[in-house]
Amino acid sequence: MENTNKDKTKEINQRGRGNIALLGFMGSGKTTIGQQLAQKVGWQFMDTDDLIEEKTSLSISLIFERWGEEHFRSLEKVVLEEVASKKNIILATGGGLPAQEDNWQILREHFLTIFLQVDFSILYQRIKGDSRRPLLSQYSTPQELEKLYQKRLIYYERSDVIINGNRSEEEIVEEILYHEKISSLWRKR
Numbered sequence: 001m002e003n004t005n006k007d008k009t010k011e012i013n014q015r016g017r018g019n020i021a022l023l024g025f026m027g028s029g030k031t032t033i034g035q036q037l038a039q040k041v042g043w044q045f046m047d048t049d050d051l052i053e054e055k056t057s058l059s060i061s062l063i064f065e066r067w068g069e070e071h072f073r074s075l076e077k078v079v080l081e082e083v084a085s086k087k088n089i090i091l092a093t094g095g096g097l098p099a100q101e102d103n104w105q106i107l108r109e110h111f112l113t114i115f116l117q118v119d120f121s122i123l124y125q126r127i128k129g130d131s132r133r134p135l136l137s138q139y140s141t142p143q144e145l146e147k148l149y150q151k152r153l154i155y156y157e158r159s160d161v162i163i164n165g166n167r168s169e170e171e172i173v174e175e176i177l178y179h180e181k182i183s184s185l186w187r188k189r
C-alpha cells in the first residue's frame, strides 16, 4: 500500500503539473479553501465562475437564463484552457466542470486535482435556497439534487487526491499544505 502511494506521488511530480484544481460539488468550499491556500503559499487564486462572469460581464444565473447550460459549459472549457497555460494557479472549478469528459484531458495535463469530499447533507444545508446557483431551480428537491451529486461522484473521485472536507477550514487547508502528494509542488517554485 505504501509503495503504491509513493509511486503515485512520483508519477504526479514527474508529470510536472504546475497548477492545482479544486473539484467538488456546489458548497464544498472550493473558493474559501482555495483562497486561503493561495495566500499561504503565494500562488494566484482563480475561480472558473468569476472568470466566466468577467469575460461575459454577466452573472452565472443570467448566462444560464439567456444562453442555457450548454453554452455555459463551453465557456467553462474556454476559461479552463486559458488557466491551463499559466503556472502556479490554484483554481476553484464550478461543480459541473469535471462532469464534462473533455475537460479531463486538460485537468490531467496541467493540474494536480484535489476533490473536496463533503457529505451531501452538509452540502445541502449550505446551498439550499441560494439564488446565485441556477441549477438549484432545475433540481429543486433534495432528492433530485442528491441524484446529481451521486452522478458526479464518479468524476470527482478521479482526482489525484481526495480530501475529507467534513472538517474545519483550518484543518482542510493544513492537510492540503502538508499532504505528501502535494507539498512538493510548493517547494518546486
Ligand code: S3P
Pocket: 024, 025, 026, 027, 030, 049, 060, 093, 094, 095, 096, 097, 132, 133, 134, 135
Ligand atoms: C454548477 C456549479 C456552480 C456554477 C454553476 C453550475 C454546477 O459553481 O459553476 O452554477 O453545475 O454544479 P459552484 O460549484 O462554485 O457553486
